Amino acid sequence: MSAPLAHLEILPRSVHFLLALGLLALLAFPWTGQDFYTQMVTRMMILAIFAMSLDLLQGITGLVSLGHAAYFGLAGYVLAFMSPADAAASWLITLPVAILASALVALVIGFFVVRTQGIYFIMVTMAFAQMLYYLFFDNKGLGGSDGLYINVRPSALGLDLENKLVLYYFTLVSLVLVYVFLRRLLWSPFGRTLNGIRLNEHRTQALGYASFSYKLTAFTLAGALAGLAGYLWGVQTGYVNPELMGFHMSAHAIMMVILGGMGNVAGALIGAFGFELFLHFFKDLPTVGGFDLGKHWQLWMGSLIVLVVIVAPQGLMGLLRPRSQDD
Amino acid sequence: MDLANFLIQLLNSVQYGLLLFLLAAGLTLIFGIMGVVNLAHGSFYMLGAYLAYALTGAWDSLALAVLVGTLLSIGIGWLLEKILFRHFYHRSHLDQVLLTFGLIYIFEELRSMLWGDDVHSVGVPELLNWSINLTDTLSYPAYRLFMLVICSVLALGLWLLIGKTKLGMKIRAGAFNSDMAQALGVNIVRLHALVFAMGVALAALGGMLIAPLSSVYPYMGSQVLIMCFVVVVIGGIGSVRGALTAALLVGLVDTFGKVLLPEFASMLVYVLMAVVLLYKPEGLFKQ
Numbered sequence: 001m002s003a004p005l006a007h008l009e010i011l012p013r014s015v016h017f018l019l020a021l022g023l024l025a026l027l028a029f030p031w032t033g034q035d036f037y038t039q040m041v042t043r044m045m046i047l048a049i050f051a052m053s054l055d056l057l058q059g060i061t062g063l064v065s066l067g068h069a070a071y072f073g074l075a076g077y078v079l080a081f082m083s084p085a086d087a088a089a090s091w092l093i094t095l096p097v098a099i100l101a102s103a104l105v106a107l108v109i110g111f112f113v114v115r116t117q118g119i120y121f122i123m124v125t126m127a128f129a130q131m132l133y134y135l136f137f138d139n140k141g142l143g144g145s146d147g148l149y150i151n152v153r154p155s156a157l158g159l160d161l162e163n164k165l166v167l168y169y170f171t172l173v174s175l176v177l178v179y180v181f182l183r184r185l186l187w188s189p190f191g192r193t194l195n196g197i198r199l200n201e202h203r204t205q206a207l208g209y210a211s212f213s214y215k216l217t218a219f220t221l222a223g224a225l226a227g228l229a230g231y232l233w234g235v236q237t238g239y240v241n242p243e244l245m246g247f248h249m250s251a252h253a254i255m256m257v258i259l260g261g262m263g264n265v266a267g268a269l270i271g272a273f274g275f276e277l278f279l280h281f282f283k284d285l286p287t288v289g290g291f292d293l294g295k296h297w298q299l300w301m302g303s304l305i306v307l308v309v310i311v312a313p314q315g316l317m318g319l320l321r322p323r324s325q326d327d
Numbered sequence: 328m329d330l331a332n333f334l335i336q337l338l339n340s341v342q343y344g345l346l347l348f349l350l351a352a353g354l355t356l357i358f359g360i361m362g363v364v365n366l367a368h369g370s371f372y373m374l375g376a377y378l379a380y381a382l383t384g385a386w387d388s389l390a391l392a393v394l395v396g397t398l399l400s401i402g403i404g405w406l407l408e409k410i411l412f413r414h415f416y417h418r419s420h421l422d423q424v425l426l427t428f429g430l431i432y433i434f435e436e437l438r439s440m441l442w443g444d445d446v447h448s449v450g451v452p453e454l455l456n457w458s459i460n461l462t463d464t465l466s467y468p469a470y471r472l473f474m475l476v477i478c479s480v481l482a483l484g485l486w487l488l489i490g491k492t493k494l495g496m497k498i499r500a501g502a503f504n505s506d507m508a509q510a511l512g513v514n515i516v517r518l519h520a521l522v523f524a525m526g527v528a529l530a531a532l533g534g535m536l537i538a539p540l541s542s543v544y545p546y547m548g549s550q551v552l553i554m555c556f557v558v559v560v561i562g563g564i565g566s567v568r569g570a571l572t573a574a575l576l577v578g579l580v581d582t583f584g585k586v587l588l589p590e591f592a593s594m595l596v597y598v599l600m601a602v603v604l605l606y607k608p609e610g611l612f613k614q
Contacts, residue, residue: 058421064420064421064424066424112601112605115608116604116608118420119358119364119420119564120560120604120608120609122364122420122424123556123557123560123600124560124600124601124604126553126556127557127560127597127600127601128597128601130553130597131594131597131598131601134593134594134597135591135594137593138589138590138591138592138593138594139590247549247553248549251366251424251428254421254424254425254428255425255428258421258425296436296439296440298432298433298435298436298439299432299433299436299437299440301429301432302429302430302431302432302433302434302436303429303433304429305425305426305428305429305432306426306429306430306433308425309418309422309425309426309429310414310426313418313422
């Protein structure tokens with residue numbers, strides 16, 4: 001439809017400063033000793049990994065997937081299948097297997113879907129995710145609509161993820177690694193080609209790049225990283241159900257990426273934290289004059305999303321750029 | 328499966344297919360003409376069901392409720408197009424996805440504030456509250472047959488409107504090439520408002536008609552919305568004929584799948600869509 005959005009691929013110093021500050025805050029956060037909030041931040045970091053993995057498709061390659069949650073949920077299920085009922089699995093084994101499973105499924109589905117364009121791509125990715133959703137929803141052997149429990153969280157190398165603090169730092173390290181990896185990828189020849197595909201696929205093809213293989217690689221990689229996030233989600237909640245693969249989860253990821261600003265990885269990261277903070281804030285609103293504001297959080301969240309699309313279509317990061325640099 | 332059972336399933340699948348068509352017709356036109364991905368279309372279906380619940384509660388007549396509800400939803404559709412959707416026709420699909428997803432949140436919350444979060448039921452009208460006996464043990468409710476007839480009439484009416492009238496010609500021209508239609512003197516702004524309001528009304532009508540059969544419940548739009556997208560994509564975006572064919576096909580696959588392959592039934596529809604798109608990447612009836 002319209003021209004691709006402008007990107008903050010070269011991050012301004014202010015963003016680097018903000019990210020460094022954020023990292024310090026995240027490193028220090030558990031020392032506040034608030035167990036509830038430590039878990040909330042763990043959840044945010046997991047969602048941030050998920051959002052960044054989608055940004056590789058949505059922002060960098062220009063492929064809007066409405067079924068990205070499929071790979072997220074799948075890894076959680078792999079963990080659930082591999083966890084013994086009364087003992088800890090080893091994350092050294094289950095984590096790579098879960099990520100590989102997500103990558104493999106993304107590779108197979110990607111083989112079909114990256115041929116399609118625009119709106120058809122959106123719809124077909126959604127259809128495949130729904131297929132997986134119903135496969136798990138309808139089959140008792142796969143947990144059915146109730147889902148599966150992970151009774152004992154995985155452990156290896158003396159890092160027991162049952163310990164909330166260990167899990168927190170494990171997630172933080174994963175988050176930093178994924179961010180650094182994607183930022184480097186963005187500026188690698190591979191990333192430049194993906195960027196070229198987003199801006200003008202025909203021209204990129206004419207230059208001799210096999211855009212199909214590039215898109216398929218990006219799709220698979222994004223699926224693998226979503227798998228990492230989904231695995232951590234399964235570890236944190238100790239529970240997986242089909243909703244993790246559902247339409248709402250996929251849309252959730254899209255919204256996080258947009259809220260922050262897409263195509264530069266940092267935006268997805270900021271968007272994920274921002275989205276969850278807004279959600280938390282809206283749900284915690286007080287009762288004013290007999291009207292429970294918090295109970296109607298969906299109204300505020302929906303209005304916020306509509307407002308973002310209308311006034312800040314480039315997300316929070318988009319607000320940073322000076323007016324003259326638009327377009 | 329014996330004959331009577333087969334007949335019941337066949338009727339069910341056609342009825343489901345026609346219901347899907349009511350929703351998908353608006354969606355495919357809004358898609359085809361205005362280029363808008365409307366995830367909130369399912370909310371209009373829910374709106375219809377809740378209007379049926381609220382209005383039958385007030386007047387105790389489904390016919391009156393459907394009439395007033397349809398007029399109301401035309402108004403709501405017209406208003407939404409004017410204040411919101413009109414400004415998103417030329418935005419990227421991503422922005423549209425986001426906008427309409429935000430709207431789902433808002434509509435669900437408004438629904439919760441107006442009518443609560445409980446499951447409600449709408450009574451079948453007295454006149455249609457009987458069944459036809461097919462065998463000693465199997466019967467078919469008259470309301471389902473009535474719905475089948477009404478949906479068929481609506482589908483036929485829509486087909487005549489699109490295929491045989493001057494307005495339909497403009498709509499088809501708009502779906503084929505919006506700019507060209509405008510250059511040739513079609514008032515495209517009014518056409519857009521009209522098509523959008525019609526789409527909303529058809530979806531709401533579907534919700535009102537289904538209310539006595541299923542219950543009226545929160546988030547009832549999400550499931551059906553995804554099905555409608557499948558229908559639209561299989562049929563080919565912008566094609567009403569395609570939407571009808573695809574809706575009937577999806578109805579058949581889903582209903583018989585649930586009887587014959589219960590564990591994989593819900594997947595089958597998506598498999599169907601994937602297969603169609605592999606052979607016809609732009610749907611069955613893309614012009």
